[in-house]
Amino acid sequence: MSAPTGQSLHPGLNLGEEHGDDHLEAETSVFGFWVFMMSDLVTFGMFFAVFATTMPLACCPGPKELFDFGSIAWQTAFLLLSSVTSGMAVLTMKQEHGGRGACTKKLVFWLLLTVLLGCGFLYREISDFISMAAAGGPPTRSGYLSALWSLVGLHGLHVTGGIIWCLVIVVGVLVRGVDRRWKLALLRWALFWHFLDVVWIFIFSFVFLGGLL
Amino acid sequence: MKKSKELHHYLTGFALAAVLTIIPFTLVATVGGARSYIVLVLCAILQVIVHLRFFLHLSFRGQQKEDLQLVLFTGFILFLMIGGTIWVLGDLYTRM
Numbered sequence: 001m002s003a004p005t006g007q008s009l010h011p012g013l014n015l016g017e018e019h020g021d022d023h024l025e026a027e028t029s030v031f032g033f034w035v036f037m038m039s040d041l042v043t044f045g046m047f048f049a050v051f052a053t054t055m056p057l058a059c060c061p062g063p064k065e066l067f068d069f070g071s072i073a074w075q076t077a078f079l080l081l082s083s084v085t086s087g088m089a090v091l092t093m094k095q096e097h098g099g100r101g102a103c104t105k106k107l108v109f110w111l112l113l114t115v116l117l118g119c120g121f122l123y124r125e126i127s128d129f130i131s132m133a134a135a136g137g138p139p140t141r142s143g144y145l146s147a148l149w150s151l152v153g154l155h156g157l158h159v160t161g162g163i164i165w166c167l168v169i170v171v172g173v174l175v176r177g178v179d180r181r182w183k184l185a186l187l188r189w190a191l192f193w194h195f196l197d198v199v200w201i202f203i204f205s206f207v208f209l210g211g212l213l
Numbered sequence: 214m215k216k217s218k219e220l221h222h223y224l225t226g227f228a229l230a231a232v233l234t235i236i237p238f239t240l241v242a243t244v245g246g247a248r249s250y251i252v253l254v255l256c257a258i259l260q261v262i263v264h265l266r267f268f269l270h271l272s273f274r275g276q277q278k279e280d281l282q283l284v285l286f287t288g289f290i291l292f293l294m295i296g297g298t299i300w301v302l303g304d305l306y307t308r309m
Contacts, residue, residue: 011271011280031280038287045291049298073238080230083268087223095216194268198261205257209241213250 010034012191013090015183019097022180026187033188037195040158044199047154051147051207060145063211066137068128072208075124076200079159082117083197085110086166090190097178104173111170114193118163125156148207155203158196165189226267233260 008014009027011034016023056062089110096106129149132138139149169189172182237256240249265271271284 008270008272011269011284013270034280034283038283041287042290042294045295046298049295052295052299053302069242076234076238080227080234083230083264084223084227087226087268091219091223095219191269194264197268198264201257201260201264205237205253209237209253210250212241213245213247213253 012187013087013094015094015187019094019183022183025180026184029184030187030191033191037191040195041199044151044154044202047147047151048202048206051151054142054144054147056144056211057142060141061136063208066132066135067208067212068131069212071124071128072204075121076204078117078121078124079197079200082114082121083194085114085117086190086193089114090186093178093183093186097183104178107173107178108170111166111173115163115166115170118159118166122156122159122163125152125159129153151207152203155196155199158199162189162193162196165192222267226263229263229267230260233263 009023010030012030014023015026089107092107092110096103129152137145139146165185166189169182169185172185176182233256237249237253240252
């Protein structure tokens with residue numbers, strides 16, 4: 001069931017006609033990935049629902065004692081910038097790897113820059129976790145803290161997974177070249193990375209900023 | 214021409230997302246209060262739309278029907294599960 005070329009075949013950046021069969025092939029695998037992402041979104045939704053039903057107790061340190069405003073701002077900046085650089089990576093692939101033998105240096109540069117920004121995010125998030133635990137807010141202290149740690153931690157795990165996936169793609173692209181397999185992997189990874197930034201919008205708005213208000 | 218248009222698309226999305234991030238952060242840092250919460254929610258919703266439109270390229274023009282159904286159904290499930298959880302537990306809380 002292939003739509004006429006030129007038209008977008010799946011939500012997300014399409015490879016386009018100049019990629020020939022790779023473009024058509026992407027339809028099934030990217031749609032399948034959307035199904036996964038949407039079910040992952042439901043998982044995040046449930047963690048949010050649990051978080052929404054808890055509140056900081058008087059017994060333990062609350063958001064104002066535990067959250068580091070500057071660090072949250074840094075994490076948000078890192079993730080938003082990395083979302084753009086991942087977009088640059090997938091755009092480079094689309095625009096320059098339609099034919100054969102295009103230079104992969106630019107693509108690898110954007111991918112590694114994304115990894116670097118992702119690591120910056122993780123570094124700040126993990127330091128925050130450590131200082132939260134030190135300030136008397138480990139996940140075992142209250143229901144609110146359990147929900148907070150598991151929601152933010154689940155997102156952090158996803159980011160870690162995204163970084164590892166990106167590194168695998170970098171190696172694959174360098175060893176095998178930008179062939180169909182890695183093109184489809186890149187399309188899906190870029191969607192995943194943007195998706196994580198969308199989830200982060202909810203986390204920084206409702207969990208962190210909402211808690212600090 | 215088409216190439217620079219695609220790049221422009223990402224950069225527009227970035228500019229909009231950056232503004233919609235800076236607004237809530239400045240509000241929380243300076244003003245605070247319950248009134249800011251409305252702006253916070255508004256900015257979050259707008260930014261999600263910006264991300265979907267400019268980064269995830271979600272547009273339903275010329276899309277096959279299943280894509281739209283997938284996203285809408287997920288939205289529906291989320292609404293039921295999150296809304297239901299908050300409703301039931303909120304109700305219990307007021308009865309306690």
